[in-house]
Amino acid sequence: MVMVRETLELNKSAKMNVRGLNIWYGDNHAIIDADLQIRKNNVTALIGPSGCGKSTFLRALNRMNDFIDDCVTKGSVDIDGTDIYRTQYTNVNNLRKSVGMVFQKPNPFPKSIYDNIAYGPRLHRMFDTKEQLDEIVKDSLKKANLWEEVKDRLNDNAFGLSGGQQQRLCFARSLAVDPQILLLDEPCSALDPISTNAIEELILELKKSYTIVIVTHNMQQAKRISDTTAYFHLGEIIEKGATKKIFENPNHRKTKAYVSGDFG
């Protein structure tokens, strides 16, 4: 009885609900029957060894896998009760606007810092006047803790920023289109510890207003910043639950071996 009530509560506060997700790349069954609830204003960490399907799973959440030619997706991903895989006519552009993504390697556009941020709002016509756009750019950079560092050189090329700054620029760029959910695909793997620290602080701050899903190889990072953790193994979610529980008292043998550093 207690179990049922917990599940219900979980359902209520779930921003995203993934049910029976199966993904194939050609003959390769990359994700097998994945179920996961992602709660609002939580950081959900996806951990697991390389090639276990974490990134595939993450990319399924805003249909980025559509761009891969032989990728087939079955199952449902609900956001606020609407299935994004319901039909092929889902407005994927609006979906990706609401479900932003930050990638492994900082990938700013080869343009000015300002234009990098303004690109999204321009795509979606989110402003009427130049002043409004300036405001969006400023807000986004502030949210990404980058404003103070770049406010005097908004027209400089973004490639001139350091790696950590570039990654925060990518955060700001995603935030500029006013998303609800942020998908982070190993956002710190290409960064040094200081930049990583800055990004982690940023994630904890953003958690207040956004729902965050992060793929990470760094277990300490998952431990530090996430509320919920899902452990992937060979395409299956083997264990999921509160981060503390996963790390301190995992149910599954494999999870325990992974989080304690026995392999991976």
Add this chain to the structure above:
Amino acid sequence: MQSIDLNSKLDGRRRRLQKGLEFACKTALGITAVIMLLFFTTLGYRGIGAFSQTKIDVEVTDIESSVKQTINSAMYALVEDPDRKTKKGLRQLVTPNAYSTIDITEPGTYTLVAHTDVDMYVKGVYDKLSDTQRVVVDQLIEQGKIYRTWNWDFWTNSDSRSPEIAGIWGAVVGTFYTIGLAILFAFPIGVGCATHMEEFPKRKAAVFKWYDDFMEININNLAAVPSIVYGLLGLAVLINFLSMPRSASIVGAITLGVLVLPVIVISARTALRTVPQNIRDASNGLGASRLQTTIYQVLPAAMPGIITGTIIGIARAIGESAPLLMIGMVAFILVPPATPWDSATTLPVQIFLWADSPERGFAEKTSAAILVLLLALVALNLLAIWLRRRFEIKW
């Protein structure tokens, strides 16, 4: 433990091989350099004369009924009591075109272009002057009335039967029309084609797969088709079937456009492939449609490469003459074409025409025109290099 031998030299066989290879490479480079040097010196030596022109200052005292007679009587005055034969010789010191190109209404000193025989005599190429002519010409040279100046006519005139006043302007205008329109025709089609092949998902149905493969093979092979075949295509399709005007720049433009199309497609595809996938991911992740991503991010990022490739393709097209011969652009152009629908010729075809002319005066024009064409090509290639250096994005 045995110590590592760092002091002994390479053994004989290895050293000889290494030296031999080094020598072979250096020789190859040297041969290329010598060939280039010979090529340019010959052209320069033979063509330099065309950049200067011989002129005659004549004193006009009597105005006759026509310009021709006025000039003739001014020429007769150079010798006392000339007989009929001498008169003919004197008349022929001035280019026959002078009668129609200069207007003489009152007495004074007029500067006329000398006949090609005088020009060649002054330049020391050959001497076909009669004895009387030679005496007069020598006299005038001494008096400073026959002299060489910078040959503006070479730049501002079009073709002519008389080598002394023939110029490249008509061919240059024709080249501009032809190449400009060829770019307008081939660039959008080539870039569109490359974008479709690189940026849009491969369709899965067997018939489309077959079609895509077919297009791919075709485009790769088209780049190697001999250029005269494109001329035949232009002749058969554009002139015979579509009844477009013969010799016109527009026909040449489409023919050359088709010729450079595969080059543009291939270079554009290469440029598109060098744009990293993560830029597409970033744009798509922000909710851009595939088309928006392509137009706003991928194409601008690939543009330096695309433009460089296009310039190199265009450089090839500028030097083409064979396909233009097929569509009748070997026209004798006295006035530069006003529109692309007028008869025109291009620089390489002009070179061909001059090289084919019996008058020896055209020999130096030919070399000079080749020099101009080569300089234009060098300039284009430098532009391509500069563009690449300036706008290339280092990912």
